[in-house]
């Protein structure tokens with residue numbers, strides 16, 4: 192069944208990873224490995240486009256990278272010396288193949304493949320204008336808006352068309368693209384999402400995170416700068432800064448939860464940042480206890496930092512089953528509850544009779560915390576103190592991290608005492624916003640700081656305009672439904 196609504200948008204809740212490589216005989220195989228390391232950024236679908244000098248070879252699939260891109264047969268079909276790849280995770284709307292990236296378009300100036308991490312905030316407005324002028328959309332991703340803007344631009348070269356297109360979009364983006372003679376990497380002027388440059392011998396690589404360089408033994412060169420566009424071709428790397436300068440606003444939630452702890456993003460080790468946040472949390476909200484227990488896996492580095500700072504033993508009091516996807520992927524509340532039980536189990540021997548400090552990275556809906564606190568009590572904990580290594584999540588993200596609408600965010604509905612009652616803990620504390628910035632090496636939160644972060648999910652201070660949301664054309668429009 193196909194109900195066509197060109198203004199559909201299922202992209203408000205999207206997280207992704209991107210990878211690109213130019214000038215290697217095994218480009219697709221290396222891209223598959225890179226995507227495997229970026230699997231945490233998107234687990235619903237993945238795709239690779241490779242160019243062999245004549246043909247753009249594209250394979251896109253629903254599901255994990257390892258399930259779809261590990262066979263010789265598939266990789267063998269993706270011939271080429273250049274490739275780009277994408278992992279996608281969108282929790283609302285249909286998960287259909289037509290939305291899986293990289294997107295490919297035959298432009299008047301040649302073939303063009305594009306993969307995007309982030310979220311455009313004026314997608315609906317631009318899409319409406321394009322449709323009115325005759326564009327026929329094939330997917331419901333905001334990335335396709337960029338493709339149509341490029342296709343209809345009057346500039347001569349693909350690069351100039353891409354710059355023209357990106358000057359019209361608002362929002363967060365780290366994109367990789369492939370033409371018949373180059374790959375391109377670009378970050379939005381605020382640098383909200385990460386994108387780094389690596390080298391394997393003489394071969395340039397672009398990736399969302401450094402862990403995707405490590406997996407193939409490539410060296411980290413530098414981060415792509417906010418507002419920078421790099422072109423990598425047979426002559427090497429060319430850098431341009433085609434957008435007006437803007438304040439740096441890297442997503443602080445990448446450090447708290449989203450990026451992999453073994454990655455270094457924007458010059459900071461994610462693992463170290465999380466440990467520092469845990470230490471700040473311990474300084475700010477001390478409580479007498481016998482053991483510190485992380486909510487695995489994302490709470491582990493912060494719990495280590497907390498335990499070290501507080502001088503309280505760190506114990507693995509919860510064991511995680513790694514064969515279950517992230518709780519958030521489950522589409523309904525009912526299944527989400529089930530998911531949490533499937534995922535975590537108490538390590539009872541450590542807990543009975545103890546005063547426990549539980550450390551998690553964040554509370555979103557509160558589902559995880561409710562389950563875990565109850566699990567600690569059922570395992571015989573004498574006291575359960577919940578400590579959260581981020582400030583209360585009070586606002587939705589519109590720039591590419593999946594957060595539910597505000598009315599589903601626990602901290603948008605309740606104060607800390609009410610949340611403590613709801614979760615069932617003996618005490619609850621969050622790291623303060625200034626504590627978070629101190630952990631990131633700043634004196635405090637300072638909005639005039641040009642080395643700043645986007646912390647809108649904690650403060651409501653949105654650095655990039657929310658055009659679609661303000662116009663009421665966000666996720667409320669009807670959506671495209673398709674079955675194979």
Ligand code: AMP
Nearest residue numbers: 489519553554555556557558559560593
């Ligand atoms: P909740 O159970 O709704 O309170 O969500 C909090 C849990 O989900 C924490 O354990 C986090 O590690 C994890 N989490 C936080 N943000 C996200 C996200 N954007 N996507 C997936 N999981 C998340």
